[in-house]
Amino acid sequence: MKRRRLVIRTMILVVLAAAVGYTLYANFTKDNVQKVAVGKTAPDFALVDMNGQKHRLSDYRGEGVFLNFWATWCKPCEREMPYIDKSYHEFKDKGVKVLTVDVGESELAVNNFIERHNLSFPVMIDKGEVQTAYGINPLPITFLIDKDGKVVRSHVGELTQATVNQFMEEIQP
Amino acid sequence: MNEVKCECGHVNPHGTVLCESCGKVLEEKEINKQLLDMRYEGSARRSQTYNKTIIDKIWNFFSSVKVGVWLIVLTLLASIFGTILPQVMYIPQNIPAIEHYENEYGWFGKLYYELGFHNLYSSWWYLLLIASIGVSLVICSLDRVVPLYRALKNQRVTRHEGFLRRQRLFGVSEAPQSDEVYKTITSKLGSKRYNIREENGNILAEKNRFSRWGPYINHIGLIIFLIGGMLRFVPGMYVDKTLWIREGETKAIPETDGQYYLTNNQFIVELYDKEKDGEVFEQALERAGGVVKTYQANVTLYEKEGDTIPGEQPELVKVRDDEIRVNEPLKVDGLALYQVDYKLNELHKMSFSLQDKETGDSFGDIQIDLFNPEEQYDLGNGYSVEVKSYFPDFEFDEDGEPATKSRVPNNPAFVFEMKAPDKPDGEVSFVAIQETIEPLGDNKYKMTFKGVETNNVSGLTVRKDLTLWILGLGGVIFMIGVAQGAYWNHRRIWIRRIDNKVWIAGHTNKNWHGLRRELEAVFDGTGIEVPEDQSEEGRKG
Structure with a gap:
């Protein structure tokens, strides 16, 4: 009798705890804006850069990909551009691809920006689908994708020269 | 085992105040009371007796009504606090939230943000409070409804003298000479829809016992409601997204995995027209000026053909043209697109x-x-x-x-x-x-x-809510419980013959006046005195 009550009470409490636990868990994964999980394959996309060359992420298997999302009106993005450009030259022959995506501005604005900062890496404009696929909200955001297409790291916020270099080393095959 | 055997032979669980069967007072401290506390029929709320294992302790914590009330009070206070400043989803998104709070509300805003009140209703501790109320609801109900059910099921017709004497409505009369009187009484009780049980010439008349289950039905409704709320967090059950779309623009509809696209052909705000819309509106329109008749987005829905990955130009096939008005959403793939906002004359x-x-x-x-x-x-x-x-x-x-x-x-x-x-x-x-x-x-x-051309922008909400029917069901059950407990009273009348007296006691869970009136009618003309109200309230009245 007493034993049965203990069993029943334990079962009820376990069920309730599971329900509460699941709710909390689901709520926090919902709040997590990053749709791209570390360790998972990065969502594939294909965009045409400002020079007319098409880049498809899955074509770069075997190379590390440094994927950066930015906008011309985003000050931290602007500040980190020279660092990315510098590391781009250093790592482009070491198997690290740099792809940067503007979040849907006009070609003119993007071209002006490229000219002003003398950027040499590929720049693409996304009208929104790639941003949705990657769950982009605050800018800048950088994804590091390894040679197998897996996300190694995602970083929100401004980068320094040191972190850019460190990131590129991380995905160097 | 700590069970209590009553002199009537019934075995009661430990902690029982009144014998489930005969109603004899089992607790020492209750014996001296003039009136019995009839809550839960004096049954043993088990939580109050065992406190051995950690499971029992957790159980007993949530079983306390006092704890439940405090949880509700705390939740209310927290909810109030969340309304002092706007929540994070309602502030401009272009600057970091902390800066917005600090710029707009100074140190208080900063503190508000740092304490996490900016996203209070999704915070872990708020959810935990709500969840605790749910747990408390389940355990409180279980802990009370089971013993109450037992006690009402086991009750005997012949109740102990001590039980009868301590009822609020109680009286002793000379026993009537003939059994005819009892027949009249039972038939009168029967016509008032009492269920009558007889045992050795004693009578128990009872009606509307189901009213006692009202609060528990009500709690079941609440729990279903909470489960509905919980299901909103399950992926695919609930969607609430915003889609701003300019005239001439084509955009993917959120939550369709890029399968459906929408083009906004035109956005219209139509006002009531004094001439066209009839005289009935004339006065109102003169007083109020412009009154909006319709907010409408003329759209075209497209479906993507073939497999494309994000960023590639999708091949779109037209599904249909549609008009989205307030309360007349476009429905696609289980989603409803509502017209909720707009921006006129964007450059x-x-x-x-x-x-x-x-x-x-x-x-x-x-x-x-x-x-x-x-x-x-x-x-x-x-x-x-x-x-x-x-x-x-x-x-x-x-x-x-x-x-x-x-x-x-x-x-x-x-x-x-x-x-x-x-x-x-x-x-x-x-x-x-x-x-x-x-x-x-x-x-x-x-x-x-030289000039500008402007565009209008439609603000659409993309919505799906598969939990709605669960919330509705919970609400209906909740109301059934309320009605059940509020509009019916559980009434019992005991008639016991002891020697050549007749003892009569009455009990109801509410509306004592109604029970008294019923007793007056039943005993009218039988020579038996109507039992008196022994409570303070009754003696005054």
């Missing part, structure tokens, strides 16, 4: 004329698409305009350099280079709204503002 195209400042002669017009300006506009005859820089949402940044705040053309500004046969190297002019600067000295030519 879309601007036109300028290249003019000689002296003579005012014009050498041609250019029209600039503010979302996709071209770099070069050729006007012929050796005249051309180049857009050197474009700032859709112009401002001067901290360094005094021209910059843009966003990609939305709220305040467009341009740096033009104007070329003419007599100025082959070009003249540079900075043009913003109501402002022209010639940074490289005096120019011969200027860009004269």
Whole structure:
């Protein structure tokens, strides 16, 4: 009798705890804006850069990909551009691809920006689908994708020269 | 085991105050009371007796009504606190939330943010409070409904004298001479829909026992409601997304995995017309001025054909044209797209004329698409305009350099280079709204503002809620429980013959006046005295 009550009470409490636990868990994964999980394959996309060359992420298997999302009106993005450009030259022959995506501005604005900062890496404009696929909200955001297409790291916020270099080393095959 | 055997032979669980069967008082301290506490039929709320294992302790904590009330009070206080400043989803998204709170509300705003009140209703501790209320509800109910059910099921017709004497309605009369009187009483009780049980000449008349289950049914409704709320967090059950779409724009509908696209052909705000809409509205319209009749987005729905990955130009096949009005959503793939917001007259195209400042002669017009300006506009005859820089949402940044705040053309500004046969190297002019600067000295030519074209923007909500019917069901059960407990009373009348007296006691869970009236009617003309109200309240009345 007493034993049965203990069993029943334990079962009820376990069920309730599971329900509460699941709710909390689901709520926090919902709040997590990053749709791209570390360790998972990065969502594939294909965009045409400002020079007319098409880049498809899955074509770069075997190379590390440094994927950066930015906008011309985003000050931290602007500040980190020279660092990315510098590391781009250093790592482009070491198997690290740099792809940067503007979040849907006009070609003119993007071209002006490229000219002003003398950027040499590929720049693409996304009208929104790639941003949705990657769950982009605050800018800048950088994804590091390894040679197998897996996300190694995602970083929100401004980068320094040191972190850019460190990131590129991380995905160097 | 700590069970209590009553003298009537019934075995009660430990902690029982009144014998489940005969009603004899089992607790020492209750014996001296003049009236019994009839809550839960004096049954053993088990939680109050066992406190051995950790499971029992947790159980007992949530079983306490006092704890439940405190949880509700705390939740209410927390909910109130969350309304002091706007929650994070209602503030502008263009700057970090902490800055917004600090700029707008000073140190208090900063503190509010740092304590996590900016996202209070999704915070772990708030959810935990709500969940605790749910747990408390389940355990409180279980802990009370089971013993109550047992006690009401086991009750005997012949109740103990001590039980009868301590009922609020109680009286002793001389026993009537003939059994006819009892027959009259039972038939009268029967006509008042009492269920009558007899045992050795004693009578128990009872009605509306189901009313006692009202609160528990009500709690079941609440729990279903909470489960419905919980299911909102399950992926695929609930969607609430915003889609801003300009006239002429085609966008993927969120939550469809890029399968469906929507084009906004036109957005209309229609006002009531005094002439067309009939005289009944005339007075109201005169008083209120413009009254909106319709907010409407004329859209075309497309479905993607074939497999494309994000970023690739999808091949779209038209599904249908549709009109989205308030409360008349477009439905696709289990989602409903509602018209909820709009922005009128967003700048879309601007036109300028290249003019000689002296003579005012014009050498041609250019029209600039503010979302996709071209770099070069050729006007012929050796005249051309180049857009050197474009700032859709112009401002001067901290360094005094021209910059843009966003990609939305709220305040467009341009740096033009104007070329003419007599100025082959070009003249540079900075043009913003109501402002022209010639940074490289005096120019011969200027860009004269000619006009703008504007666009409307529809704000749509993309919504799906598969939990709605669960919430509805919970609500209905909740109300059934309320009605059950509120509109019916559980009434019992005990008649016991002891020697040549007749003892009568009555009990109801509410509306004592009603029970008294019923007893008066039943015993009228039988020679038996109507039992008296022994409570303070009854004696005064």
